[in-house]
Amino acid sequence: MPAGGEAAAAASLAEAEDAALRLRGDTATSQGRLVARRFLAHKAAMASVAVFAAIAVLAFTSIGFAGIPGWWDKSYTLAATVVDGGRPTLSLVPGWLGGEGLRWGEHPFGQDSTGKDYFALVMRGTQQSITIALVVGTVATVIGSVVGAVAGYFRGWVDSVLMRITDLVIVIPLLVLAAVLGKIAGGSGNVLVLALVLGLVTWTGLARLVRGEVLSLREREFVSAAEAMGARASRIIFRHLLPNTVGVIAVNATFAVAGAILLETSLSYLGFGVRAPDSSLGLLISQYQSAFTTRPWLFWWPGMTILAVALSVNFIGDGLRDAFDPRQSRAARRKGRTRP
Amino acid sequence: MLRFILRRLGASAAILLGASLLLYVLMVNAGDPLKDLRESNASNRDELIRQRIGFMGLDQPWYQRYWTWLAGVAKCVTLNCDLGTNRSGVEVSSLLANAAGSTLRLVVLATVLAAVLGIAVGVLTAVRQYSGLDYSVTFLTFLFFSLPVFWAAVLLKEYLAIGYNDWIANPAFTPAQTAVSALLFGFVMQVVLAGSRTRRLATFAASAAFVALVLPYLQWLNFFRYPQLGFGGVVVLSLAVALSATATSAGLRNKLVLYPVLATVLAGAIAYWATFGLMENPTWGTLALLLAAAVAVPVVLGRVLGGHLRGRATGAGLATALAMAGLTTLDHIFRAWPGFLSLKPRPISTIGSQTPNFGGTFWESFLDRGAQLLLPTLLLALISLASYSRYTRASMLEVGRQDYIRTARAKGLGERTVILKHALRNALIPIATIMAFDFAGLIGGAVVTEAVFGWKGMGELFRTGLDQVDPAPVMAFFLVTGTAAVLFNMLADILYAILDPRIRV
């Protein structure tokens, strides 16, 4: 309590509180601002944002996207002569440390067996993975939160029907359902169709979480107050309930994105996702896993890229969780601990 | 309770039915099952097409085919399943029988392993919130979450399997390897055991010294090719377990617990020799019987000798007896190891679920399957372990904030009792449900794992079925995984009721 509270100490609690309120500055802090402040203080999450942004920028600007040309001059579809066994020309060890100096070179990530530039292939794969993951994440989040909120708000038969549908999707292993849909959609050669279809089967987890959250939120009195003043269901769901589940939604949306990256790569690995001649990180690993001993770079680059993207997205999710739910936050605790 | 279970069962059956219809419709629309034949230029092409249309029933509309499939499944009630034929006319039920065994073995083992370890790690990290251990485990779990299974599998094959196989041919440690292992072990131990700075240093020094001495000694014994425990080893280790179980449950000076526990060790020592011949080449049946005996003996001893502390005496005795049974089994496995190595010089192979035409005794083929199972189980378990430990940690932290935990502390209970007795049971309640839901996902993960390790399991059945747009094997796959998911859900419900009296009474 600020000093003003003490000054009014002799009076009563009510007066002290009002005095404190008057004394406060004019800046109001919304929940969103508090969350942002905590998120920005989360070191791992901020580093992950930087890593993810760097990878995304590299992937989308290097070989270009959607017809816009990039700064990298080689194509991921063009075969060429294999130079130096397709070895990567990238070197990060400076000369004075006994390395070959900082060098980008002709084929930084090397070449595959037909001489295609591997950097371009990996960048293309990264583009595909990020695109698919973001679309899947968005579609799944929208469907999941609406289904969950509607089921949780209306309860009764609406809830039963929606939750049985959710169970129906859950009881088929996700990878199986995704593989079958991927087989249907992947044939079109359009990754957006694949992404939309995957989004249609990955919303179930979020729907359950949001439903649970809404079931407890709707017992809160501000929802009763809105009902009592005659607000429509749509207003209650979209103005009162969903904004208050934004923490759960945001955190799980990031985890859904990370999950989608892994799902897409798994599908492509099994041959039910992105198919040649297009490129995907999973497809690259599937094609070159047997080359591990002879040409390990063909295996390491796509794998490390998946790992880096998925890991950074997961850490962003963790940072969001800490920011939205400060009870478990490390930042808050650490601050408490450093004091004498 | 029974009505509740029956109702859940009914609902689950309806969901399975709906899901099977959904999957069937999707499968029928997954492509052209005759594509390869249409494009082929074999001379008997038309004959082949006609044949496949016959096997797959393509002359009927899809709903009729679904109905036929459903009717066939309904026969399972009389234990006479008819799951149709695949596109080449092979009975799917016979394919499934071979496939299901190895896959379920993999998935169940991985789940159990992941659950036990995941909960343990979760509890530990919750207790040590914001410690070095917590941060390391958190980082590792995120790493495992983000790991593409198929990519990690290749790494495991390369470094663990091939590396180990090369090493076991002539097991030796260079001094540098010994030193690094010792330092690493010491570091990990001090992180896990924690404490003040001096305690950490002591832990580090003791563990590092232990490894630095033991590794060369084991090498000198040629332990890695001829491992041995022997009667002496079994008894000494069992005594250690017995004494620590007594110490933690009632204190070493408490005769009412100490005597029955020591009596258990004595009984175990006698049983070691009595069962020696039997254990050299047992069957699963005899093993189960012996396990039952290992449970019965300490229970009887604890009840008879435990007096008013019979509950604790039984518990400590049971822990001792199980440890002793495990050690005795391990002793026999050790004895079988040299024979196994001569039969299979490169023990961990990376293809298939068992070595074809593998002869050998019970323990030798046990070792063979174990070695084949090792990598896929490890992989599958690591990923679920990561999520279980996170759930457990979050759940434990949540429970730790409850009023009744404060009440327990206010009674003067020690941290161990507060955590294991008061917190953990409550924290497990939500975890039970989460695990059941995870099971279906794990089976999905098994599809990828099997693909990487070349198992002829259910994943294979599914993949080829989907590739060839052949619904029968895919539906058979779903039948098993769906039923397993439903069963696991039910298990979770029952577990839920056991854990939570508010549902039970």
Add this chain to the structure above:
Amino acid sequence: MSSAEGPDTRTALRFEGVDVFFDAEFSEVHAVKGFSLEVKRGEVVALVGESGSGKSAIATAAMGLLPANARVAGRIQVGGTDVLGLDEARLRRMRASNIAMVFQEPMTALNPVLTVGDQLTEALELHGIAHGKAADRRAAELLGMVGIPDPHQRLRQYPHQFSGGQRQRIVIAMAISCGPRVIIADEPTTALDVTVQAEILDLLRELKDKLDTGILLITHNMGVVADLADRVAVMFQGRVVEAGTVRDVLTRPEHAYTRTLLAAVPHLGRSGPQAAALPAGGGVAGRDAAGGDAAAGETVRQPVLRARGLAVEYTARGRAFRAVEDISFEVAAGEILGLVGESGSGKSTIAKVVLGLLPVASGELMVHGQNLAALKGRSARAARARIGAVFQDPAASLNPRFPIGECIVEPMVVHGKGNRRSRAERAYDLLDAVRLPRSVVNRYPHELSGGQRQRVSIARALALDPELLVADEPTSALDVSVQAAVLEMFAELQSRYEFACLFVSHDLAVVDMLAHSVLVMRNGRTVEQGPAARVLHEPRQDYTRRLLAAAPVPEPGEQRRRREARRALLAEQPAP
């Protein structure tokens, strides 16, 4: 105990210049400042204060159970041993055997997955008092001692199989199980109904005499202090502002804060001016009127709200059960009807039905001649505009994502009234009316205190000038002085805007102060109804009498007389 001051073997708990600091997320809070107090065996010392006074921090500090982000300085002694700086193991041995605690929330203080017997014997075995069968016997004995019938059978039951009052008895049994020198009771009766509260207070009084235990009673309720305590210390914002015997402090308070606090306590029997200005006829369609017709037809008053033979049903696990049965009442403009009863009486259910949150199972519910139960769709929503609502929990009644201004004018938005400018104007007017600064419009609910949020709720309820206001326990979660301010404001607004009001409360004194007429409920049925003065001062039903007798008043002498009277009443009319 230090030798210089001379050992006093009767001293059970002693605080000397204790300071407690908490590290919060963005600042440090000095929760307790230089606190000193002594509790002797067989003595009850009350620690009184409102939220933020630091009284609960004292309790947890004495138990050594403060959270990791807290820091304590000073000296705390339990039976002569210093608690601060004691190592964990010695501290643990001291808990339960020397110092025990009774918590506020009986519903959550017991572990839901362990049997009551297990939780009781645990401490007995740990402190080596009894083992095995003997421990079970002792546990049953303890349960019997705290008045739980059939103790041997009930040992095997789980907490959820006991009522709230019984659970608090179990917590007390647990606290006395190892014969502590002192028990810290942190708001032990706050979560309980008045009649149960009276029983628990009797139990504590009986036990401390029998066991010669000291009690540090932490409470905000002056009535409880008057009933049980020997001495009292009043805390405000971390400091003790006044201490002394209960008689001195409660009857001749010296410090201004103590005086405000005592003045703020609603006192049963000193009813407000409104009761006197009660319109003839009582504003109540009595039970006879509900059945007959003559009385209702002749009144000129037009009731804003009228219920006849109202029944409400809940469905739980497919089975319907009647939460409310055959309730009839009327409220006219400018009148306040108090609905009183204990938990489970159905009083809040009625509020929910009037607010349209629950359906009417049978009977009539008329608002200005329209049957609410029969309205559908658009007209049902339009009817909502004429009814305002104020709820109990200040922490939950405002959407945390809406700024205060938006919260207040939400009814206008919902019903499409006004434009942006006129809504902003209205928000300012309403803030003036509830005496909050206009700058609050841009703030968020979490930046306001509980009392301020309840005032915002009232402003929101008045946004559309409703003819009827439903207030469901609007002040029961507030501190006494804050409650007094809110109630005063409420009464003033009611006389200014002349809305009819349905006021639900468990606190008879509050209803006595505010309401014109009263309806006493029990188990979903009417016990007694009529003008407030009549029902609360000349009750005709036994239940009403028991309810009135159980509510403690903040005057030790009067409270002792009331206690004796209640005993006599119970002896002559045993509670069913």
